[in-house]
Amino acid sequence: MLKAFKNHINENLPFLKEGKLLIAISGGLDSVVLTHLSKQAKLHFSLAHCNFNLRNEASNADEDFVMHLAEDLYVEVFVQNFDTEAYAKTHKLSTQMAARELRYDWFEELSEQLKFDYILTAHHADDNLETFLINLTRGTGLEGLTGIPQVNKKLVRPLLSFSREALETYAKANNIAWREDATNASTKYLRNKLRHEVIPKLKEVNTELLSNFEKTINHLQDSKSLIVDAVSKVQNEVVSEEGDLIKFHIAKLQQLSNTKAYLYELLKDFGFTQWKDVYDLLEAQSGKQVFSKEFRLLKDREYLLLTRISSEENTNTIQVSENTKKTETTLGDLLFEEVETITETSPNCIFVDKDLLKYPLTIRHCKKGDYFYPFGMQGKKKLSKFFKDEKYSLLEKEKALVLCSEENIIWIINKRGDNRYKVTDKTNSILKITFQK
Structure with missing residues (x-):
């Protein structure tokens, strides 16, 4: 030997x-x-x-x-x-x-x-x-x-x-x-x-059991190599990544010769065990979810969305004092700067009347019943309706942050400001707030 x-x-x-x-x-x-x-x-x-x-x-x-x-x-x-x-x-x-x-x-x-x-x-x-x-x-x-x-x-x-x-x-x-x-x-x-x-x-x-078994294993390993190659090709066509979010295009998955087999190969390393529930997501209504120990798979219109389950509590708030120049959030950084005039306008930047703000400001996740007065519109609107109109996925709703003065929303960060805090001809002090990923 x-x-x-x-x-x-x-x-x-x-x-x-x-x-x-x-x-x-x-x-x-x-x-x-x-x-x-x-x-x-x-x-x-x-x-x-x-x-x-x-x-x-x-x-x-x-x-x-x-x-x-x-x-x-x-x-x-x-x-x-x-x-x-x-x-x-x-x-x-x-x-x-x-x-x-x-x-x-x-x-x-x-x-x-x-x-x-x-x-x-x-x-x-x-x-x-x-x-x-x-x-x-x-x-x-x-x-x-x-x-x-x-x-x-x-x-x-x-x-x-x-x-x-x-x-x-x-x-x-x-x-x-x-x-x-x-x-x-x-x-x-x-x-x-x-x-x-x-x-x-x-x-x-069979006295040749072990040697025959070794041959079988070799054949299976060869077959596995073919599957790996096929899945890799499919992955390039149906899977996309956006930061820590993985998206599976449902229509493209359903065009495959054996959708269930490919879906299993694509998701097998994420700890899912309820495979029937996973397969059923393809035909389920938007918002349906399946969980493993560490991951969540969510049906959202045209995609299955895979994310890691967060251990962070959505009840946490961040306070912003009047002298703050920069603060970190789960989405990115907020920069605060007093300026003389309004320059460019974009979703990631707003200008507000600083004298209307009551400090400390707070940054928090959205909660049930939240509403605001969308900039450029008359009247108020519930955030739930705003998110629906903007076609937010459940994940996007959960991640969304709002900047508040007391209980009033100043800004759905990186999306829409509140009309109540807009700069007017009576404004004496302009605060520019910028979002940076």
Whole structure:
């Protein structure tokens, strides 16, 4: 196996020979064999071991084993202890997910601090098959059927093409000791149930299961590449971005041969799970929304609008004193300047009679019942009616800001001023207010 491992590195992962590597080691068969193979292949590496404190003395025994192994092989080792159960409770995660999050966060931290080029994990061919079957039983798209990637940014899995049987044969032939995790024998978890009860039966049916599975994965990955190319072409035609807003043109989406498939590929990375609701937005009334944990998808006339859910409260106000020259808002900056005469007029600039203002002025989001007296018009108008006439989307309404004197609106910022504060021939002091993005 050592020869096959060296050939695999030379042919498929040659960058590992020159890199500074960090090997994630648990003390189990897989990571111990990876460590020995890497030593024999003369790779430059250190070890990183996580003690999750989930198995009492067994966890400490694993740590001791890894420490002695590092000493025997003359390699550097890093050990980190975690209170995994407390972390899981605080972050509302399963114990397994908490351990995974803690592990990879720490590996990344070590990598950044100590300048490791790559992080190596000991996932092998059987792990890949188990992951495939788990995703298959839970329901997944093509993404979940293409297996564990051999290289994912800084994460590298050099044993992915080797079976667990091959690793065990190598370890026994070379008198390599390892630690057995008793929980791996339990069928309480789906992965273990597949490992001990399902996959052995499949191997009985077909002794070439793993090699055939590898071929299938390669075919699926090729298919995925075709899909990526097709989606990239469609994305250029139907998707546009305006700052932090992503817009999907509905009519163009509906002209595609498989609208649902393209919509899934375009939105799969934004955490949506209620896919029927997402697809139904195409035919829904304007204002209909679907939420993921971090994002919102809104139907607005000709578009689906995707934005990140804001944690900011729309009840916050900004006060502007009489001496203020510049203030920042969520939309941009407001500049205040006393001038002698009115010059240019535009939506992003207004001139008001300063003597009519009552300080401090306030900047806030719109609220129900707001009204103003639109500049150049007679009478008042509700903001809700103004927004409807101006064809504001729900997102634009939520983002809109007004500048106020006490409760009176002076300006719908960057849109329309109020007639009550206009400059007249009786004005003695003119204030120019400019909006800058």
